[in-house]
Amino acid sequence: NAGVTQTPKFRVLKTGQSMTLLCAQDMNHEYMYWYRQDPGMGLRLIHYSVGEGTTAKGEVPDGYNVSRLKKQNFLLGLESAAPSQTSVYFCASSYSRVGPETQYFGPGTRLLVL
Amino acid sequence: DAKTTQPPSMDCAEGRAANLPCNHSTISGNEYVYWYRQIHSQGPQYIIHGLKNNETNEMASLIITEDRKSSTLILPHATLRDTAVYYCIVRGIISNFGNEKLTFGTGTRLTIIP
Numbered sequence: 001n002a003g004v005t006q007t008p009k010f011r012v013l014k015t016g017q018s019m020t021l022l023c024a025q026d027m028n029h030e031y032m033y034w035y036r037q038d039p040g041m042g043l044r045l046i047h048y049s050v051g052e053g054t055t056a057k058g059e060v061p062d063g064y065n066v067s068r069l070k071k072q073n074f075l076l077g078l079e080s081a082a083p084s085q086t087s088v089y090f091c092a093s094s095y096s097r098v099g100p101e102t103q104y105f106g107p108g109t110r111l112l113v114l
Numbered sequence: 115d116a117k118t119t120q121p122p123s124m125d126c127a128e129g130r131a132a133n134l135p136c137n138h139s140t141i142s143g144n145e146y147v148y149w150y151r152q153i154h155s156q157g158p159q160y161i162i163h164g165l166k167n168n169e170t171n172e173m174a175s176l177i178i179t180e181d182r183k184s185s186t187l188i189l190p191h192a193t194l195r196d197t198a199v200y201y202c203i204v205r206g207i208i209s210n211f212g213n214e215k216l217t218f219g220t221g222t223r224l225t226i227i228p
Contacts, residue, residue, distance in 0.1 A: 004157075035218075042201070042218030043158070090157050092216075101205075102148075103216055105157030 002026055004106035006091050012112045013081045021076040021109050023091030031094045032074035033058075033103065034066060036087040043090060049074055081113045118202045123223040132189040134222050136202030139183040145206050147178060148216070149187045151198040158201065158218070161187065197226045 007022040023032065030051050035043040035058075045058030049068040063085060065077045074093075078085060088110050092103040119137040126132040138147065148163040162169055162176045164185070169176045175188040189196055201221040 040220070042220055043216070045216075092157075102160045102163070103158075104160065107157050108155070 004091055004093055004104050006089075006106040006109050008109060009107070010110045010112075012114065013078075014114055015082060017081050018077070018079050019081065019111075020078075021089055021091075021111075023074045023076070023093075023106060024072055025074075025091075025093040025104070026072060027093060027095065027104065028071070029093035029095045029104075030071075031101070031103075032068065033092040033094075034064070034074065034076045035090045035092065036060065037090060037108075038087050046076065046089075081111075083113045085111065086113045087111060118204055118219060120200070120202050120219065120222045122220065123225070125225050125227055126189075126192045128194060128226050128228050129191055132192040132196065132224060132226070134187040134189075134200050134202075134224065135184065136187070137184045138202070138204045141182050141204050142206070145204050147176065147182075147185050148203040148205060149174070149176065150201045150203065150216075150218070151196075152201070152221075153195075153198040161200075192224075192226045194226050194228065197224060199223050 004025045033048040034046040037043045044060045046060055046064050047058050047066040049055045052071040055066045067075045088108050090108050091106040094101045094103045146163050146165050149161040150158045152158045162171055162174050164176045164178050178185045199221040201218050203216055
């Protein structure tokens with residue numbers, strides 16, 4: 001049981017390049033999330049999904065797109081990377097639809113945009 | 115979600131109990147108190163949560179005051195590996211019609227001293 005995994009662990013992009021970050025979970029969780037974390041700040045929610053085929057915007061969605069074609073995978077795309085998107089990206093997943101919910105986080109992807 | 119207030123940093127001697135306070139004076143009746151921690155460069159890790167009763171698990175204990183306006187996370191025998199940023203989060207339950215993100219503030223940076 002690997003939990004939540006993220007690919008890649010680290011990436012350097014040039015401004016304007018595109019890339020996709022992959023998040024996978026093997027816990028059969030319904031909900032999945034993408035957060036970003038910048039130095040000295042807490043985590044901010046980018047997008048989330050409440051089930052296969054569904055996505056929704058979080059608090060900082062601009063410049064990102066997501067897809068949830070399979071329940072176990074949640075993809076985060078950057079169509080045209082900007083230096084402001086340099087950050088550490090964390091994926092999380094959770095099971096509960098109702099009641100208290102525990103989110104399980106991946107190890108993070110460090111992205112540097114030059 | 116109710117706002118939380120935590121001290122920015124604390125030190126604790128190795129082997130002693132670490133007591134991390136959190137104020138959440140605007141908490142509402144159906145909101146839970148969650149604690150997560152983030153060890154340097156890793157994804158956040160769930161520790162414990164509670165509604166109004168004190169809770170204990172293999173990692174920690176959570177003490178919630180009777181008026182629920184504050185709580186304390188207790189790590190009973192702190193080790194060097196407990197050095198991390200600890201986040202106190204107040205959050206309502208997930209409903210079938212929406213999703214409430216985890217709002218991570220800046221937390222408390224706990225340093226365990228040998």
